[in-house]
Amino acid sequence: xxxxxxxxxxxxxxxxxxxxxxxxxxxxxxxxxxxxxxxxxxxxxxxxxxxxxxxxxxxxxxxxxxxxxxxxxxxxxxxxxxxxxxxxxxxxxxxxxxxxxxxxxxxxxxxxxxxxxxxxxxxxxxxxxxxxxxxxxxxxxxxxxxxxxxxxxxxxx
Amino acid sequence: xxxxxxxxxxxxxxxxxxxxxxxxxxxxxxxxxxxxxxxxxxxxxxxxxxxxxxxxxxxxxxxxxxxxxxxxxxxxxxxxxxxxxxxxxxxxxxxxxxxxxxxxxxxxxxxxxxxxxxxxxxxxxxxxxxxxxxxxxxxxxxxxxxxxxxxxxxxxxxxxxxxxxxxxxxxxxxxxxxxxxxxxxxxxxxxxxxxxxxxxxxxxxxxxxxxxxxxxxxxxxxxxxxxxxxxxxxxxxxxxxxxxxxxxxxxxxxxxxxxxxxxxxxxxxxxxxxxxxxxxxxxxxxxxxxxxxxxxxxxxxxxxxxxxxxxxxxxxxxxxxxxxxxxxxxxxxxxxxxxxxxxxxxxxxxxxxxxxxxxxxxxxxxxxxxxxxxxxxxxxxxxxxxxxxxxxxxxxxxxxxxxxxxxxxxxxxxxxxxxxxxxxxxxxxxxxxxxxxxxxxxxxxxxxxxxxxxxxxxxxxxxxxxxxxxxxxxxxxxxxxxxxxxxxxxxxxxxxxxxxxxxxxxxxxxxxxxxxxxxxxxxxxxxxxxxxxxxxxxxxxxxxxxxxxxxxxxxxxxxxxxxxxxxxxxxxxxxxxxxxxxxxxxxxxxxxxxxxxxxxxxxxxxxxxxxxxxxxxxxxxxxxxxxxxxxxxxxxxxxxxxxxxxxxxxxxxxxxxxxxxxxxxxxxxxxxxxxxxxxxxxxxxxxxxxxxxxxxxxxxxxxxxxxxxxxxxxxxxxxxxxxxxxxxxxxxxxxxxxxxxxxxxxxxxxxxxxxxxxxxxxxxxxxxxxxxxxxxxxxxxxxxxxxxxxxxxxxxxxxxxxxxxxxxxx
Numbered sequence: 001x002x003x004x005x006x007x008x009x010x011x012x013x014x015x016x017x018x019x020x021x022x023x024x025x026x027x028x029x030x031x032x033x034x035x036x037x038x039x040x041x042x043x044x045x046x047x048x049x050x051x052x053x054x055x056x057x058x059x060x061x062x063x064x065x066x067x068x069x070x071x072x073x074x075x076x077x078x079x080x081x082x083x084x085x086x087x088x089x090x091x092x093x094x095x096x097x098x099x100x101x102x103x104x105x106x107x108x109x110x111x112x113x114x115x116x117x118x119x120x121x122x123x124x125x126x127x128x129x130x131x132x133x134x135x136x137x138x139x140x141x142x143x144x145x146x147x148x149x150x151x152x153x154x155x156x157x
Numbered sequence: 158x159x160x161x162x163x164x165x166x167x168x169x170x171x172x173x174x175x176x177x178x179x180x181x182x183x184x185x186x187x188x189x190x191x192x193x194x195x196x197x198x199x200x201x202x203x204x205x206x207x208x209x210x211x212x213x214x215x216x217x218x219x220x221x222x223x224x225x226x227x228x229x230x231x232x233x234x235x236x237x238x239x240x241x242x243x244x245x246x247x248x249x250x251x252x253x254x255x256x257x258x259x260x261x262x263x264x265x266x267x268x269x270x271x272x273x274x275x276x277x278x279x280x281x282x283x284x285x286x287x288x289x290x291x292x293x294x295x296x297x298x299x300x301x302x303x304x305x306x307x308x309x310x311x312x313x314x315x316x317x318x319x320x321x322x323x324x325x326x327x328x329x330x331x332x333x334x335x336x337x338x339x340x341x342x343x344x345x346x347x348x349x350x351x352x353x354x355x356x357x358x359x360x361x362x363x364x365x366x367x368x369x370x371x372x373x374x375x376x377x378x379x380x381x382x383x384x385x386x387x388x389x390x391x392x393x394x395x396x397x398x399x400x401x402x403x404x405x406x407x408x409x410x411x412x413x414x415x416x417x418x419x420x421x422x423x424x425x426x427x428x429x430x431x432x433x434x435x436x437x438x439x440x441x442x443x444x445x446x447x448x449x450x451x452x453x454x455x456x457x458x459x460x461x462x463x464x465x466x467x468x469x470x471x472x473x474x475x476x477x478x479x480x481x482x483x484x485x486x487x488x489x490x491x492x493x494x495x496x497x498x499x500x501x502x503x504x505x506x507x508x509x510x511x512x513x514x515x516x517x518x519x520x521x522x523x524x525x526x527x528x529x530x531x532x533x534x535x536x537x538x539x540x541x542x543x544x545x546x547x548x549x550x551x552x553x554x555x556x557x558x559x560x561x562x563x564x565x566x567x568x569x570x571x572x573x574x575x576x577x578x579x580x581x582x583x584x585x586x587x588x589x590x591x592x593x594x595x596x597x598x599x600x601x602x603x604x605x606x607x608x609x610x611x612x613x614x615x616x617x618x619x620x621x622x623x624x625x626x627x628x629x630x631x632x633x634x635x636x637x638x639x640x641x642x643x644x645x646x647x648x649x650x651x652x653x654x655x656x657x658x659x660x661x662x663x664x665x666x667x668x669x670x671x672x673x674x675x676x677x678x679x680x681x682x683x684x685x686x687x688x689x690x691x692x693x694x695x696x697x698x699x700x701x702x703x704x705x706x707x708x709x710x711x712x713x714x715x716x717x718x719x720x721x722x723x724x725x726x727x728x729x730x731x732x733x734x735x736x737x738x739x740x741x742x743x744x745x746x747x748x749x750x751x752x753x754x755x756x757x758x759x760x761x762x763x764x765x766x767x768x769x770x771x772x773x774x775x776x777x778x779x780x781x782x783x784x785x786x787x788x789x790x791x792x793x794x795x796x797x798x799x800x801x802x803x804x805x806x807x808x809x810x811x812x813x814x815x816x817x818x819x820x821x822x823x824x825x826x827x828x829x830x831x832x833x834x835x836x837x838x839x840x841x842x843x844x845x846x847x848x849x850x851x852x853x854x855x856x857x858x859x860x861x862x863x864x865x866x867x868x869x870x871x872x873x874x875x876x877x878x879x880x881x882x883x884x885x886x887x888x889x890x891x892x893x894x895x896x897x898x899x900x901x902x903x904x905x906x907x908x909x910x911x912x913x914x915x916x917x918x919x920x921x922x923x924x925x926x927x928x929x930x931x932x933x934x935x936x937x938x939x940x941x942x943x944x945x946x947x948x949x950x951x952x953x954x955x956x957x958x959x960x961x962x963x964x965x966x967x
Contacts, residue, residue, distance in 0.1 A: 028190075028191075034184075034188070035183070039410075040443035040866070040867045041443045041444055041866070042444075042867050045359060047359060075182075076184040078183075083183070091175070094832050094835070096182065097411075097840060098410045098665055098666030099408070100188070100358075125874075125875040125878075126876055128875045129874045131874075132359060132867070134840075134843075134844075135359075135836075136840050136843075137839035137842055137881065140835075
């Protein structure tokens with residue numbers, strides 16, 4: 001077992017973990033943060049995407065021990081009293097149906113907009129290439145991210 | 158009575174944002190895998206690595222000793238604990254349906270067939286212990302190829318059977334079809350391969366079972382589309398009194414037909430939990446899900462079309478081989494039958510015959526996948542219409558116009574026996590062609606052809622219709638299906654004037670909570686936000702037949718509308734009493750009851766709800782209740798239709814295909830929520846286009862699933878998908894109160910042939926007349942080279958040998 005200390009959604013946790021434990025399993029099973037989902041076992045689907053020190057990471061691609069000292073935000077910690085522009089845009093643009101890919105999609109989009117606040121449609125599509133959605137055909141997800149970008153630009157200019 | 162027309166502002170028709178989203182965008186979800194119960198154990202299944210083998214011995218002793226392991230069971234040890242998994246659709250009286258046990262007992266019949274189960278204190282311990290189970294297999298010949306399996310004398314997928322044919326289902330065509338073919342000026346025959354697909358809902362399947370030993374009750378949470386069907390089947394399969402079984406479909410992450418089933422793990426975990434007296438959870442890994450959740454499609458279609466010299470269709474003959482996989486799941490044998498009625502599509506013709514043989518192979522069972530039978534039929538008819546157009550030398554849209562039912566001709570009785578209630582193919586087509594710039598693209602295509610451009614342009618058409626809204630119960634009975642197709646709804650006015658709607662449909666992404674609130678809001682005159690919709694729990698919603706076959710709105714929505722009507726009617730008696738007027742003089746409008754000619758005297762449905770709750774003053778002989786139940790059994794299917802147009806650029810040197818424009822104009826009648834409808838269309842398009850372009854299951858000759866992960870089975874990403882241009886025409890259904898038609902499957906049914914027709918259209922001048930799906934660069938290139946080597950001036954089909962379907966993107 002290894003000891004880790006990690007901040008998740010604003011709370012710091014110290015735990016003994018098996019070295020083989022995937023970070024997503026630590027989030028879901030040890031911390032009970034089940035907003036982050038598992039959709040595959042090959043790191044293709046992106047359902048488990050969270051923000052680690054501000055950047056999107058598929059939480060199945062890292063071990064819990066690698067999160068030691070990190071500051072992590074999951075879909076459950078994004079909203080600070082009110083929804084973020086990305087969450088709101090997914091709602092307003094009907095960017096989700098079953099919602100299973102949504103936590104990862106929203107985290108990936110949040111990270112994308114931090115790196116590129118004014119993406120083109122093509123850049124949005126490439127930015128979300130690592131996240132699979134089976135319901136929407138992506139069109140409304142792309143529209144949601146574009147709306148969030150516009151809104152965030154408006155807020156900062 | 159419910160005069161929606163008079164109301165200034167109605168919810169129906171508005172793009173109201175979804176109530177469902179709040180928990181989904183904030184992660185406050187309850188997927189089955191999230192559920193943790195005190196003392197809960199975890200199950201993991203050992204699955205067969207062989208497609209076909211006899212189990213000669215299993216030693217579980219070492220696994221039992223592993224840390225955290227509570228128990229290990231083999232299939233043989235549990236054989237008495239449950240009955241065989243159910244197939245609810247015995248399509249013929251002599252259908253062969255060998256027993257399908259939750260765990261194999263003596264013979265494994267596909268890679269992924271369950272062999273043993275470990276129950277442990279945590280999931281990791283259960284998975285770790287699987288490696289300590291020692292199984293000896295004696296390999297048997299694996300039956301993999303569908304057409305070979307159907308041959309007389311072929312090795313069999315079940316060693317105790319002497320043939321792989323499960324059933325032969327003929328649709329009487331009589332001698333008319335042969336006469337039509339013999340007398341026709343043009344006869345075109347094709348063999349189309351509709352490849353096997355994996356539905357791949359992003360939430361893998363999961364089951365949690367909580368037994369209550371003292372009462373004999375058991376609660377089952379499952380990632381299922383069909384909690385009601387599952388409850389009934391668990392009761393039957395496990396001999397549990399039905400009233401003791403509660404099934405809950407909590408948040409369910411997509412289904413697309415694959416969660417319309419009764420699975421081995423659902424039966425197995427229920428049996429184990431009750432046997433061990435402990436709650437147990439099982440969650441599929443993705444690779445496990447790809448092996449052990451049903452696949453879709455997998456048909457070989459022999460189709461012949463006969464037409465007069467001027468292009469009028471005379472007859473259509475279809476002979477189908479449908480791969481059932483290793484076992485018959487819940488509705489496996491019925492899936493091709495749903496297609497049987499759809500091959501004639503929108504076209505008038507004199508003769509039609511259809512025959513399907515369901516065939517066993519040593520592969521994952523097939524069953525419903527978005528469209529279920531209708532995408533396959535639509536693919537074949539829309540493809541061969543293009544082939545007939547080429548044979549005659551007629552523009553493919555012109556050929557369609559010459560043969561389709563015109564809008565004045567509805568209702569129209571089809572050669573396959575269905576009566577289409579309404580439609581307007583001309584209007585949808587005209588709009589689609591305008592949005593697409595059909596003539597402009599044809600001109601551009603001509604220019605590229607003349608210039609010999611290495612990147613050719615193709616234009617693909619699909620003027621589809623489909624039958625959905627499953628289904629009139631009597632029709633299902635006539636097709637030997639084991640249940641009906643009705644749907645139930647309950648509407649309850651609460652004392653505070655709020656409303657609970659209970660529906661028997663079981664949404665998993667479709668937005669029923671929002672759409673049903675819109676319907677109830679209009680028909681009760683209660684604000685949208687005052688309505689909640691309850692579903693997916695057999696204790697809360699005891700009656701229902703769940704969600705599949707684009708049925709929820711056109712069956713369940715009508716049940717809801719009529720339940721609202723009943724509540725309004727019930728409340729009217731109270732209104733008359735309160736307003737001291739005759740019931741005949743009471744008018745209802747937008748939630749308000751008033752006396753005719755004296756609008757000052759009025760009350761609201763909410764006030765009546767409180768008065769009914771109090772019960773202080775009410776008319777004699779009237780029940781003190783503002784609840785209504787309604788079961789609606791449809792009289793007919795619903796027939797959405799539309800025109801889909803796809804432009805592709807095909808690089809003739811590399812075989813690479815790029816979709817450059819996709820336009821569809823669908824007609825699904827009246828619309829409750831256009832935003833949700835558009836989302837359904839987008840998602841449907843994505844899955845249909847994915848079949849054409851990227852997805853395909855591959856097995857090797859030994860029956861190993863080669864496309865068993867998301868690395869090898871390539872779901873489209875945001876980069877792959879084109880931008881869609883969608884629009885609608887509205888021709889209301891005449892077969893239901895709301896004038897609505899189903900939409901869940903339409904995009905998937907329509908889009909696949911539009912894309913393939915487009916690519917074949919691009920390459921037809923080079924002699925190509927078919928490209929195998931998925932149209933990877935390799936498959937396109939193979940079709941091109943086969944055509945080239947067939948020599949100048951003649952055309953050829955891409956042969957299977959030279960163009961094996963490729964699963965992966967290249």
